[in-house]
Amino acid sequence: MLSPTVGGMSREYEAGAERRARAMIEMVRTKLPITACVTGSADAWQLAGPALIARQTGALEAIFALRPLGRDADATVLVRSLYDHAVTFAWLAADPGQERHRRFLKSDLQRRIDIAKDCRKLKHKGVRVEVATEAEQEDFERQLAELPEGTKAMPDLIDRAEKADLHWAGAIDGLAESTGANSYRGFYAIAYRGESAIAHATMMGLNPVYVDLPDGWKRVQLEERDPDMRGPFGWASLLFGLTLLVAANALEWPKRDAVLAIFAAQ
Numbered sequence: 001m002l003s004p005t006v007g008g009m010s011r012e013y014e015a016g017a018e019r020r021a022r023a024m025i026e027m028v029r030t031k032l033p034i035t036a037c038v039t040g041s042a043d044a045w046q047l048a049g050p051a052l053i054a055r056q057t058g059a060l061e062a063i064f065a066l067r068p069l070g071r072d073a074d075a076t077v078l079v080r081s082l083y084d085h086a087v088t089f090a091w092l093a094a095d096p097g098q099e100r101h102r103r104f105l106k107s108d109l110q111r112r113i114d115i116a117k118d119c120r121k122l123k124h125k126g127v128r129v130e131v132a133t134e135a136e137q138e139d140f141e142r143q144l145a146e147l148p149e150g151t152k153a154m155p156d157l158i159d160r161a162e163k164a165d166l167h168w169a170g171a172i173d174g175l176a177e178s179t180g181a182n183s184y185r186g187f188y189a190i191a192y193r194g195e196s197a198i199a200h201a202t203m204m205g206l207n208p209v210y211v212d213l214p215d216g217w218k219r220v221q222l223e224e225r226d227p228d229m230r231g232p233f234g235w236a237s238l239l240f241g242l243t244l245l246v247a248a249n250a251l252e253w254p255k256r257d258a259v260l261a262i263f264a265a266q
Contacts, residue, residue: 011227017237018064023262024240027254028057041105045096048104049251052089056082056243063236070225072232073208076198079232079239083192084157086239087184091160093250094167102147107154109144113137157192161185172245173260184242191235 032054036046059082066075092100116132123129132140154160161184168184169177178185197204211219225231241263248256 014067014231014233017234018067020262021060021064021233021237021240024237024244024259025057025061027244027258027262028053031253032057041098041101044101044105045092045250048101049089049093049096049247052085052092053243053247056085056089056240059085060236060240064233067231067233071223072225072229073198073205073223075236076195076232079236080192080195080199082236082239083187086243087157087161087164087188088154089243090164090168090184090246091154093246094164096250102151103154106144106147106151109140110153112140113144116140158185158188161188168246168249171249172242173256175242175245187235187239191232191239195232 032050034050036043038044038047059078063075063078063082066072066078088104092104094100112132116130116137119129119131155163162178164184165175165178169175174182176183176186180186181190198208199205208223209220211221213219241259244254244259245256248254248259
């Protein structure tokens with residue numbers, strides 16, 4: 001059973017987390033690439049689901065590439081991205097039909113339009129900055145207008161986490177309801193929001209590059225691992241393990257028992 005209670009407690013556990021992560025990465029590599037014909041939102045899950053797994057796989061690989069460099073702060077930032085993708089995947093997988101995919105699409109289109117408009121206000125050497133041409137922006141706006149009336153944007157990340165818990169708690173080994181620490185909502189508080197100071201410019205986020213010296217002095221240096229501090233690596237492997245267990249239900253790959261065997265063996 002997957003459990004968050006031991007995540008990041010020791011370097012030995014982190015080494016086990018890395019072995020689990022690499023085993024799961026290889027599991028995905030045996031399945032991807034895949035191809036599918038998508039003609040609309042009704043069958044978009046065939047690509048959106050695996051694509052969200054592919055992004056998480058890349059993030060997980062990058063997270064553990066940072067481990068031997070002692071770069072916990074950067075790995076923590078990547079865990080936040082991994083969490084966002086994991087929750088969105090679980091939310092979509094809970095109801096992978098047209099309605100949620102349209103909400104996913106609406107949020108994406110609106111974001112693209114907003115970015116294009118914001119950048120077009122800027123100029124470089126007298127030339128307007130464009131990240132999308134006017135024709136591309138018009139196409140985004142056309143797609144947005146063609147969505148059924150009343151289509152909402154995606155709920156916020158906390159709401160997606162709670163809805164994922166509502167559907168998957170009890171169906172996924174080790175996942176609890178939203179009031180439990182070992183839930184998507186619990187991971188939000190601990191592994192996403194709890195580490196937000198590392199991802200942003202804060203005094204707490206600078207701690208990895210501060211070293212306390214005698215008499216009130218401090219030294220600023222490049223990050224070096226503090227052996228007494230826990231890293232984000234246990235959380236990373238756990239989140240990805242949950243993603244693959246959800247995929248076992250929603251995509252019928254990989255096999256649930258194969259995922260659990262990785263955690264049981266390490």
